[in-house]
Amino acid sequence: xxxxxxxxxxxxxxxxxxxxxxxxxxxxxxxxxxxxxxxxxxxxxxxxxxxxxxxxxxxxxxxxxxxxxxxxxxxxxxxxxxxxxxxxxxxxxxxxxxxxxxxxxxxxxxxxxxxxxxxxxxxxxxxxxxxxxxxxxxxxxxxxxxxxxxxxxxxxxxxxxxxxxxxxxxxxxxxxxxxxxxxxxxxxxxxxxxxxxxxxxxxxxxxxxxxxxxxxxxxxxxxxxxxxxxxxxxxxxxxxxxxxxxxxxx
Numbered sequence: 001x002x003x004x005x006x007x008x009x010x011x012x013x014x015x016x017x018x019x020x021x022x023x024x025x026x027x028x029x030x031x032x033x034x035x036x037x038x039x040x041x042x043x044x045x046x047x048x049x050x051x052x053x054x055x056x057x058x059x060x061x062x063x064x065x066x067x068x069x070x071x072x073x074x075x076x077x078x079x080x081x082x083x084x085x086x087x088x089x090x091x092x093x094x095x096x097x098x099x100x101x102x103x104x105x106x107x108x109x110x111x112x113x114x115x116x117x118x119x120x121x122x123x124x125x126x127x128x129x130x131x132x133x134x135x136x137x138x139x140x141x142x143x144x145x146x147x148x149x150x151x152x153x154x155x156x157x158x159x160x161x162x163x164x165x166x167x168x169x170x171x172x173x174x175x176x177x178x179x180x181x182x183x184x185x186x187x188x189x190x191x192x193x194x195x196x197x198x199x200x201x202x203x204x205x206x207x208x209x210x211x212x213x214x215x216x217x218x219x220x221x222x223x224x225x226x227x228x229x230x231x232x233x234x235x236x237x238x239x240x241x242x243x244x245x246x247x248x249x250x
Contacts, residue, residue: 012076019071019166022094027064030057052143056200059150066154067164074162077169079231086223090167093220096194096213142199149193156186168223170231175238181247183238184221188245191217 034057040046041054081087157164159177164186178185194213198206221244228235243250 009076015167016071016074020068023064023067023071027061027068030060030064033057034061056143056146059147063150063153066157070157070160070162070164074164075171077165077171079170079227081168081223081227086168086220089216089219089223093213093216094166096209096216138199138202142196145196145199146193147196149189149191149196152189152192153186156189160186168220168227170227173228173232173235173238179242181242183225183242183244187217187221191245 034054037046037050037054040050046054156178159179160174163171163174165171182188191213194210198210225235225239229239
């Protein structure tokens, strides 16, 4: 066994351990919230906000648990992206959703009256860009989007299976299920959850994270497609007949 092969195996083991610990901690953090608030639901003393928080955290437990299982049993990569930039981009893309999940899930202060009213929403309301949104409507919309995003992510992962990876790597070319419609369905449905989390915690920081997330996502897709094209010649044909994120649009 040569040095390069030993190096690649070592890196794969290290990244696998890091990913398992990372997503495991996210799942445990979400589960702790559920376990702490769960008894209040059975006692019928839980508030609407607490029930909403439990539902969101349960979808996070499902999503994180599935990722941990995939990383434990995933297959070794056939090809990897070279250089440090693909790794930096992949890391940033991986931490955005958990970072938003760790924010307190509550009706945003920026929609309350008085001095806590946020300048960003004042601007939007001034120009009548959000004339119909109430705090409760915003909270419900965010909850629904987060739940849909997490559940759809779990659905897409069931097709991607052991080919999933944080880093841009080629394991198997998946073209069935949602991958028959778009090339990156997991990123598309994850973005739904990101928007939902932003709506639940609307503010300068979350709007900034949302603005940064999209270009990072596009760069990540470029790196991933380069690796897949290099490893699978048929990927070029697959690219010609599918869109990236939105069917028939983009």
